[in-house]
Amino acid sequence: MSNIKILFAASEAVPFAKTGGLADVAGSLPKALKKAGADIRVVMPKYKGISKSYTEQMQFIGSIYVDLGWRHQYCGILKLEYEDVIFYFLDNEYYFNRDGLYGHYDEAEQFTFFCKSLIEMLPAIDFQPDIIHCNDWQTGVVSLLLDARYKKNSYFKNIKTIYTIHNLKYQGVFPKEILTDLLNVGWEYFTVNGIEFYDQVNFMKAGLAFSDIISTVSKTYAEEIKYDFFGENLSEMVRRRSGDLYGIINGIDFEENNPATDKRLFANYDVDHLDGKSANKRMLQESLGLPVNNDVPVIGIISRLVDQKGFDLIACVFDEILKENVQLVILGSGEAKYEHMFSEAASHHPDKVSSSIKYDAVLAQRIYAGSDMFLMPSLFEPCGLSQLFSLRYGTIPIVRETGGLKDTIQPYNEYTGEGNGFSFTNYNAHEMLHILRKAIYYYHNHDIWNMLVRRGMTLDFSWEKSAKEYMDIYQKMLCK
Numbered sequence: 001m002s003n004i005k006i007l008f009a010a011s012e013a014v015p016f017a018k019t020g021g022l023a024d025v026a027g028s029l030p031k032a033l034k035k036a037g038a039d040i041r042v043v044m045p046k047y048k049g050i051s052k053s054y055t056e057q058m059q060f061i062g063s064i065y066v067d068l069g070w071r072h073q074y075c076g077i078l079k080l081e082y083e084d085v086i087f088y089f090l091d092n093e094y095y096f097n098r099d100g101l102y103g104h105y106d107e108a109e110q111f112t113f114f115c116k117s118l119i120e121m122l123p124a125i126d127f128q129p130d131i132i133h134c135n136d137w138q139t140g141v142v143s144l145l146l147d148a149r150y151k152k153n154s155y156f157k158n159i160k161t162i163y164t165i166h167n168l169k170y171q172g173v174f175p176k177e178i179l180t181d182l183l184n185v186g187w188e189y190f191t192v193n194g195i196e197f198y199d200q201v202n203f204m205k206a207g208l209a210f211s212d213i214i215s216t217v218s219k220t221y222a223e224e225i226k227y228d229f230f231g232e233n234l235s236e237m238v239r240r241r242s243g244d245l246y247g248i249i250n251g252i253d254f255e256e257n258n259p260a261t262d263k264r265l266f267a268n269y270d271v272d273h274l275d276g277k278s279a280n281k282r283m284l285q286e287s288l289g290l291p292v293n294n295d296v297p298v299i300g301i302i303s304r305l306v307d308q309k310g311f312d313l314i315a316c317v318f319d320e321i322l323k324e325n326v327q328l329v330i331l332g333s334g335e336a337k338y339e340h341m342f343s344e345a346a347s348h349h350p351d352k353v354s355s356s357i358k359y360d361a362v363l364a365q366r367i368y369a370g371s372d373m374f375l376m377p378s379l380f381e382p383c384g385l386s387q388l389f390s391l392r393y394g395t396i397p398i399v400r401e402t403g404g405l406k407d408t409i410q411p412y413n414e415y416t417g418e419g420n421g422f423s424f425t426n427y428n429a430h431e432m433l434h435i436l437r438k439a440i441y442y443y444h445n446h447d448i449w450n451m452l453v454r455r456g457m458t459l460d461f462s463w464e465k466s467a468k469e470y471m472d473i474y475q476k477m478l479c480k
Contacts, residue, residue: 004474006033006040007129009118011111011138012101013042013087016050019101020304021250021385022136022166025217028253029470030085032463036471041127043118045096045110046078046089054080058089062124066116068109069181075117077124088125090117108174111138111203112182115145123155131474134163134211137172140203141183143210144195148185160477163211165204167382168225168232169308172203193240197233208237213477215246215470217383218404222247230380246473249407250383251463252392257365259393259457264365269394271457274450277369277394284370288354290327297443298327299436300371300395302364302386305334305342305357310377310400315341316429322352324440329367331356368393372449373439377424377432381405387421391456396449397421398439400432408461412442412452420456 012018014027030040046055058078066073076091090096095110104110119142122128134142143161150156179190179201190196195206208214216222222245224230225238238245256262259277260270266283269276278294285292303309311334314321318341321328330342330353339357346355356363368374374390376399383404387397391408399405401423412419424435442448 004038004131004471004478005127005129006030006038006131006133006474007118007122007127008033008040008042008133008135009115009139009142010042010044010135011114013044015082016044016054016087016089017047017101020166021383024252024385025166025250026135028251028256028463029467031083031253032251032467033470034085035464036467038471038474041086041088041129043088043090043121045114046076046091047101048097048099049101050089054082064117064120064124066113066120067184068112068116069184071109073113075113075121077121079125088118088121090114090121092117107172108178108203109182111172112141112178115139115142118142119145119150119156128155129159130478131160131162134161134207136164136166137170137203137207139163140172140205140207141195142207143212144185144189144206145183147210148183148189160213160480161211162213162215162473162477163207165207165214165216165225165382168204168216168230168234171197171205171232171234173197173200174203176201193237202234205234205237208234208241212480213244213246213473214238214241215248215473217248217250218407219247219249220406221380221382221403224380224403246469248466248469248473249404249461250385250388251461251466252385252388254392254460254462257389257392259369262365262369264362265369266366269369271394271454274394274453277453280366280370281372284329284366285327287366288329288356289350290329290354291351295444296325296327297372297440298329298370299373299375299398300367300390301328301330301332301375302367303332303334303376305332305338307335308379309334310379310427310432311335311338311341313377313427313429313432314375317433318345320433321436322349324437326352326440328353329371330354331358331360331363331367333357333359368395371395372443373398375436376400376405378402378405379427384408388461391420391459391461394453394457396439396452396456398432398436399423400427401425412448414448417451420452420459
């Protein structure tokens with residue numbers, strides 16, 4: 001069904017603002033949905049940190065005032081067409097002219113403003129969507145507000161909502177007083193089947209409770225979150241809505257992430273000309289001060305340095321990993337204990353470890369291209385994008401079988417020759433170490449390794465298939 005009108009609401013989107021994978025999705029999926037026939041627009045806050053190169057191109061198209069309890073707040077509406085998709089930016093100096101995207105003392109107020117504004121701007125921009133596609137807790141109360149405040153208005157009454165969980169762990173939990181102070185909805189919504197959560201309000205739970213359809217970013221994660229271990233105290237609500245829950249794997253932007261044309265790399269290459277990959281490895285080693293040696297496998301890690309990503313496993317066997325004939329290249333920041341662990345290792349083993357405690361988009365791309373292996377031993381991983389970037393650039397993932405990692409990485413089988421990476425099942429440091437050693441062993445079998453590299457580079461994890469699945473769900477929603 002073409003010409004479905006979609007408003008895609010997200011708190012961040014590449015290239016304008018990014019803290020995690022949501023931004024990559026919000027920057028890429030709408031493009032694919034437009035190609036699939038949707039009339040789609042994206043809405044996000046106009047943050048202070050958005051590059052001047054984009055803000056100078058934005059067109060002011062109007063303003064509204066939004067009420068949050070006793071507050072009567074200005075909201076400017078700006079528009080920018082980027083890569084054939086229209087983006088709207090909601091402007092309020094008080095809420096968004098700040099350093100950083102999240103973690104401010106008044107997040108409940110910030111994102112209630114965002115949710116109310118993106119609904120109330122619709123008549124002002126003359127766009128009446130069939131569906132609002134909400135993403136993560138920052139847009140979780142959109143469906144609640146539509147139900148409680150706007151459904152009696154003929155302009156809004158037929159709008160349906162889909163709510164995508166990118167990570168169930170981050171939920172937006174706030175004191176219950178905001179129900180009447182900010183959201184201005186009745187206490188009848190403060191129930192176990194509604195927004196109530198241990199005598200507080202939970203924006204994520206609001207999205208789960210009141211949206212027409214729920215999706216998450218892999219089929220395995222959609223099953224995992226029905227159980228208490230992965231369910232983050234919301235598994236009962238997920239099970240209650242399981243008939244409306246879909247798992248759709250994320251994709252990546254194949255045009256932007258193309259080793260043959262990517263200008264961020266040291267050298268370009270493709271599946272038939274892999275000399276450029278070797279050149280990227282050599283120059284990565286050189287630029288990071290590591291010995292240049294093609295016989296030593298480079299293991300890349302790009303991540304938030306937190307327990308969820310499996311760094312407690314790495315810490316447990318770190319000394320044993322360093323005894324292997326490998327080089328480790330780490331990029332990321334997070335918990336101080338892991339930042340310190342990698343920084344100390346780089347100091348004491350400068351021939352084996354490079355540690356960059358920061359985020360650097362160009363260096364990230366060079367690590368994807370210049371590494372031989374990419375390590376992702378996550379405790380849980382809703383989808384994961386790094387393993388997809390790695391495959392695209394001919395770098396072999398080593399992952400734990402959870403969430404999207406399980407859905408995208410098939411372990412290499414030496415008997416059948418099948419597989420595109422290496423994986424382990426149990427959350428166990430020595431099981432991870434065993435699989436890492438197995439990958440190192442096969443690295444030195446050039447025929448097998450080159451086969452895995454080429455296979456990974458030819459797999460299609462673009463957005464086209466995922467966009468079709470979303471379009472099918474949109475059509476089902478409208479036919480209900």
